[in-house]
Amino acid sequence: MKLWHVGGDCPSVVPQQKLDLESRLEEWLQQDIGLISDALLVIAQQVPTAYGGFIDLLAIDPVGNLVILELKRDMTPRDIVAQVLDYAVWVQDLSHESIEELANAFLKGKSLAQSFREKFQSELPDVLNERHRMYIVASSLDSATERIVKYLSETHDVDINVATFTYFKTAEGELLGRSLLLDEADVQTRAESKSKRKPRRSWEELRGLAEQHGVLELYDKALSELHPVFDGMYRTQSNVALVGYMGENKARNTIISIYPEASSAERGLALLVYLDRVCEYFSIPEEEVMRIFGPSAKDAETWNPDSTWFFNEQRLDDLINRLSKSEQN
DSSP states (O other), rough: EEEEEOTTOOOOOOOBOOOTTTTHHHHHHHOOOGGTOOOTTEEEEEEEEESSSSEEEEEETTSOEEEEEEOTTOOOOHHHHHHHHHHHHTTTTTTTTHHHHHHHHSSSSHHHHEEEEEEEHSOOOOSSSSEEEEEESSSOOHHHHHHHHHHHHHHHHHEEEEEEEEEETTEEEEEEEEEEEOOOHHHHHHHHTTOOOOOOHHHHHHHHHHHTTTTTHHHHHHHHGGGSSSSSSEOOOOOOOEEEEETTEEEEEEEEEEEEEEEEEETTEEEEEHHHHHHHHHOOOOOHHHHHHHHHTTTTTTSSSGGEEEEEHHHHHHHHOOOOOOHHH
């Protein structure tokens, strides 16, 4: 990147200055992610992953996709690219619930839903993290990193780019320049064309699964009679989530998820239940909640069998009546 100062008979080059940029860039980006893109909201910093290491910054875009930003610092091209890809492996499996927990802990008194609304002037999408993006952030770009990133993007349609920052100092003040290795629109178009993420199912598809698994009446009853006692309801690829706004920040939390595909006519309707949230949201003592639910179904085909129960008509009626009673009070 070069800058010229326009004055006199001919523009003059503004010389680049050396500065320990990468020790400052993370904080600058945390304070103003517009240095990369105005269409991002930072939701976490120094995020520990299950594989070791910490993601420098994690952001979200206006459609609910996650964005990893990793500073190159003094790492080799091979190391920084391998690291950001390793982080992406972990990020791709983050649930809506996990994303909200990370964001609510970082956003200083605001919920993710509130911050998203203020930033993008729209409601937080019901489905988050259908895709993800990666940025390597550097103060200079070596040819090896450039080759690797171009190869991943242009040959394998990986949504990855490099943002390079350059520092200039003039008599009038300091300047910071930014350039992107690849055209953003081209990168995203290629990545979207090859995306293997499953879209969320429609209401009709989820209801069809309930009918296919012999629990249509239970499914319809649960949606129609449980929905009114919660703050909202949304669908994902595998379930219907019943949500409530909880805590001082009024953060949106999934309290019960209905899994039609994990259900069966023999066992009943599969519900994944966050028992601690049921206690808090409905002000029901833990002992009473445990009596209502009993032992969980350890072999249920949900993401967390330890928190899953099967409900026949009688048990579902008991649950609806108990939660409705708390709501009325």
